[in-house]
Amino acid sequence: QSTIKWRMQTYAGAALAEHVVKPAIDMFNKIAGDRMQIELYYADQLVPTGELFRAMQRGTIDAVQSDDDSMASPTEVTVFGGYFPFASRYSLDVPVLFNQYGLNEIWDEEYSKVGVKHISAGAWDPCHFATKDPINSLEDLKGKRVFTFPTAGRFLAQFGVVPVTLPWEDIEVAVQTGELDGIAWSGITEDYTVGWADVTDYFLTNNISGAWAGSFFANQGRWEELPEDLQTLFRVCCDQSHYYRQWWYWGGEASLRVNGDKMKLTTIPDNEWQQVEDAAVKFWDEIAAESETKAKVVEIFKKYNADMQKAGRPYRYG
Amino acid sequence: MSYEWIAIVMFAGMMLMLMTGQRVFGAIGFVGAVAGMLLWGTGGVEIPFSAAMKLMKWYPLLTLPMFIFMGYVLSESKIADDLYRMFHVWMGPVKGGLAIGTIGLMVLISAMNGLSVAGMAIGATIALPELLRRGYDKILVTGTIQAGSSLGILVPPSVVLVLYAMIARQPVGQLWLAGVIPGLLMATMFIIYIYVRARMQPHLGPAMHPEDLAEYEQVTDHPVRLNYIILAALVLVPLMILAGAMATEHALGLGLALGALSFATRRNPLFYRDVFMKEKYRLLFSGVLPLAIFAAMMVPFVNGWTSLVESSAIGAITAFLAAVLKGRMTKEVFETSVRSTLGISCMFMWIILAALAFGAIFDGLGAVKAIEDLFTTKLGLSPWMILILMQLSFIIMGTFLDDTAMLVIVAPLYVPLVGALGFDLIWYGVLYTITTQIAYMTPPFGYNLFLMRAMAPPEIGLKDIYVSIIPFAAVMVLALALIMMFPQIALWLPEYVYGK
Amino acid sequence: MPRIVRAYVRGIDAMNRFIGRFAMYLIFALIGVLLWSSVSKTFFNPSLWTLETAQFVMVAYYVLGGPYSIQMGSNVRMDLFYGAWSTKTKAMVDAFTVLFLITYLVILMYGALSSTAYSLGYFGLEPVQFFWDLLKTLLTEGPTAAGEKLGYLERSSTAWRPFLWPVKTILCFGVFLMLLQCLAELFRDIGRLRGVEI
Ligand code: NA
Numbered sequence A: 001q002s003t004i005k006w007r008m009q010t011y012a013g014a015a016l017a018e019h020v021v022k023p024a025i026d027m028f029n030k031i032a033g034d035r036m037q038i039e040l041y042y043a044d045q046l047v048p049t050g051e052l053f054r055a056m057q058r059g060t061i062d063a064v065q066s067d068d069d070s071m072a073s074p075t076e077v078t079v080f081g082g083y084f085p086f087a088s089r090y091s092l093d094v095p096v097l098f099n100q101y102g103l104n105e106i107w108d109e110e111y112s113k114v115g116v117k118h119i120s121a122g123a124w125d126p127c128h129f130a131t132k133d134p135i136n137s138l139e140d141l142k143g144k145r146v147f148t149f150p151t152a153g154r155f156l157a158q159f160g161v162v163p164v165t166l167p168w169e170d171i172e173v174a175v176q177t178g179e180l181d182g183i184a185w186s187g188i189t190e191d192y193t194v195g196w197a198d199v200t201d202y203f204l205t206n207n208i209s210g211a212w213a214g215s216f217f218a219n220q221g222r223w224e225e226l227p228e229d230l231q232t233l234f235r236v237c238c239d240q241s242h243y244y245r246q247w248w249y250w251g252g253e254a255s256l257r258v259n260g261d262k263m264k265l266t267t268i269p270d271n272e273w274q275q276v277e278d279a280a281v282k283f284w285d286e287i288a289a290e291s292e293t294k295a296k297v298v299e300i301f302k303k304y305n306a307d308m309q310k311a312g313r314p315y316r317y318g
Numbered sequence B: 001m002s003y004e005w006i007a008i009v010m011f012a013g014m015m016l017m018l019m020t021g022q023r024v025f026g027a028i029g030f031v032g033a034v035a036g037m038l039l040w041g042t043g044g045v046e047i048p049f050s051a052a053m054k055l056m057k058w059y060p061l062l063t064l065p066m067f068i069f070m071g072y073v074l075s076e077s078k079i080a081d082d083l084y085r086m087f088h089v090w091m092g093p094v095k096g097g098l099a100i101g102t103i104g105l106m107v108l109i110s111a112m113n114g115l116s117v118a119g120m121a122i123g124a125t126i127a128l129p130e131l132l133r134r135g136y137d138k139i140l141v142t143g144t145i146q147a148g149s150s151l152g153i154l155v156p157p158s159v160v161l162v163l164y165a166m167i168a169r170q171p172v173g174q175l176w177l178a179g180v181i182p183g184l185l186m187a188t189m190f191i192i193y194i195y196v197r198a199r200m201q202p203h204l205g206p207a208m209h210p211e212d213l214a215e216y217e218q219v220t221d222h223p224v225r226l227n228y229i230i231l232a233a234l235v236l237v238p239l240m241i242l243a244g245a246m247a248t249e250h251a252l253g254l255g256l257a258l259g260a261l262s263f264a265t266r267r268n269p270l271f272y273r274d275v276f277m278k279e280k281y282r283l284l285f286s287g288v289l290p291l292a293i294f295a296a297m298m299v300p301f302v303n304g305w306t307s308l309v310e311s312s313a314i315g316a317i318t319a320f321l322a323a324v325l326k327g328r329m330t331k332e333v334f335e336t337s338v339r340s341t342l343g344i345s346c347m348f349m350w351i352i353l354a355a356l357a358f359g360a361i362f363d364g365l366g367a368v369k370a371i372e373d374l375f376t377t378k379l380g381l382s383p384w385m386i387l388i389l390m391q392l393s394f395i396i397m398g399t400f401l402d403d404t405a406m407l408v409i410v411a412p413l414y415v416p417l418v419g420a421l422g423f424d425l426i427w428y429g430v431l432y433t434i435t436t437q438i439a440y441m442t443p444p445f446g447y448n449l450f451l452m453r454a455m456a457p458p459e460i461g462l463k464d465i466y467v468s469i470i471p472f473a474a475v476m477v478l479a480l481a482l483i484m485m486f487p488q489i490a491l492w493l494p495e496y497v498y499g500k
Numbered sequence C: 001m002p003r004i005v006r007a008y009v010r011g012i013d014a015m016n017r018f019i020g021r022f023a024m025y026l027i028f029a030l031i032g033v034l035l036w037s038s039v040s041k042t043f044f045n046p047s048l049w050t051l052e053t054a055q056f057v058m059v060a061y062y063v064l065g066g067p068y069s070i071q072m073g074s075n076v077r078m079d080l081f082y083g084a085w086s087t088k089t090k091a092m093v094d095a096f097t098v099l100f101l102i103t104y105l106v107i108l109m110y111g112a113l114s115s116t117a118y119s120l121g122y123f124g125l126e127p128v129q130f131f132w133d134l135l136k137t138l139l140t141e142g143p144t145a146a147g148e149k150l151g152y153l154e155r156s157s158t159a160w161r162p163f164l165w166p167v168k169t170i171l172c173f174g175v176f177l178m179l180l181q182c183l184a185e186l187f188r189d190i191g192r193l194r195g196v197e198i
């Protein structure tokens, strides 16, 4: 019997993928051995990130790691991928939302409609600004050209931010060539890991979301062809990847804020930042008005955050 | 098929297709697309088109038509004519001076366009017939023009370095700055070679008599003595401050040093030749115009006011307006510039489109891994050996591939490897650029050689062209070796400007 | 050469020349967009749409100008051997190898149709069928009925979120023109082999 071969493309560039996906795929290949091998490709390597969904659905690529937003998924849940403003506070919120509050079922239903298997969702880092000039107030955000996620960009535009989407690997250079003034795409761990800390000077400690939400996906037909044990193995490796990211980011964010020497930290005062949080509530309602499915997801976010608030410390402070 | 076989079959297939003389983009695209259809599995057939979306998102490519347009406006509108006269009148009285002036002309032209073709065209149509008429040796002249035009892609702006930047994911600004000193170094080495040669064999480049210069109108009969070094300082120092490349106090020091140098050399005839001031100043002013265009484009960019892509548009429109203001933008010039820009841009874009598809399919079929494996594990070579082998392979490929094709096909394979071996990718960009230039002008086959053959007058045969470039290629190899040994030649300026 | 073939070659030449000459002025549109980008960035808030608009213009520029560039002979060939051949030999080899170029363009065209169908909300594997049905519906039942055949319209994954079908349609159109032009080149070469210059 010949080896099953998959091509998988992540939306992360090589430097980041070294942490967020490569260990899990290496592990999969080691265990699956001659039965199956997954060849991992990085951001824009085989197809541009904007075409990822299409390529997977068509079978050009067998599996994908991305958030729904970046890969331009044609589903009702796209806006909730990546950084939906203030949807979560901690990275543990994401798996709870998917596994205990019913997001898994919604995602599964939505992706089944378009010929793609939604395998497993997980959390990454919070979303912060890394900029060339210091951000000390909302005023400072005005007119800044910032690389960010499509939906986060739509939200931030009301504060005068000019969202720009470019190929991931071009970001560092774009900051240097003046195409970008900053980045609102990650936490500080990624800023250091991928080299953005070398081209920006300031890190804003306020975040617009506590955790990135994204998933592993596969072409529906290709997934169904896999024997059950390999499906299970793949799921286990996804979980391993989710777990690795939980501690890698959580520890990394704190450590670099305290010990990092490439970026200076700035903060917008809480009462001023409250405007952004209030705007997010309005944004949620706008999104909910767009469709029934979106309303359902927003409802879940609201329920979850209310529950966390009631639960009190350590779930929510203040 | 194993990875190695896929690599061999695809590469050999492409070479074979290229040999037939079919359009380069067709040859590359065909091999890529068919490999995608037959070897990839489901959906491989979609990759050639997904390359179109990738190309669309590659934003630095927007600069390509801008720089091409700029180059055409400058050469078609004959703004360079005055430039040539400037060098002619200023340098004419020196032995070999017209050839030296041609190199100077090429440096200025390089600062205004991104390809070497424009320099070649201007050199071959304006300088070449003039120099031959003045009794210059045809072999020296032919070599000078070919060598000089090679500066076009080394001195910023440079289209080849933009493409390299995209492939290597390195900052274009730094790459451009990295090309400045090596470009000037090479120009200086060419000039030294020509000067020494003309001193030893004066018949190769006879000095012009003042009477010969009189045919330019408005020449006065009151020669004034003026030191070239002072002049250079007057232009260079403010320019460097303006570009932000030098702090004011350093520039002051440089000015003083150059002043002292000019005092020390005041008796050297090379530096105080008789000067027919009026005409010379008029022509000097015409030399300022291209510099102004260059500054209009580069100053906002280096200072971060505009992005690279925006600056290229500023450069294009400034060149266009300059031609309009000088009354040179006739209907024909407009038509030729606009049409040729479309032709060359399309040529580039379709090759890149095909090469992106070829590259993605080559990569997705595992062939890239096979090549990396071959170099690093199987052959077990040291990093420097691998680097030198790569340079040699460029020289061989330069005999039959054009520069864009070579860049978009081969660089994606080599660049990651160079990075993995621990070399600086900005430095490598400069090495790469010089190497390809050597490749295009070394016999028996080379892109620049063919261009030269197409543009040169009938009395210059293919053999003359072949012979002519030997000393200049040797100078370039020497420059290459210097930059390999002393990477700071390339890296000092970008580090200085971008040092955080 | 049959009259119809000559008419085809001349007709395609004229049409592509016209379209190419329209495309060549797009360079000024491109300059304009980029200048606006730098002006708006310096004096007001930077615009959201400039970079993507410039990219769309660029696509139209090179893809619609492609056939005209073939007419002008701008597309480089490796002339190591080719350059030394006689006109007749060139025509003979070209008439054969242009088929490879056409193969590439057909595959490119298929991908373009498939991707454009996707951008109009068709997720199946038969893009040609989809367009055929769409055209039939449009002709027999009118634009409203055709509109109902469309699904989720693909948007660019940026904050500006432009629809992608217009630029993909331009790409389809441009590649199609390129195919027509290459067929014309094939006929021209066959003509040359028979001693007729079209
Ligand atoms: Na240049």
Ligand code: NA
Residues within 6 Å of the ligand: B395, B398, B399, B438, B439, B440, B441, B442, B443, B444, B445, B446, B447
């Ligand atoms: Na050569």
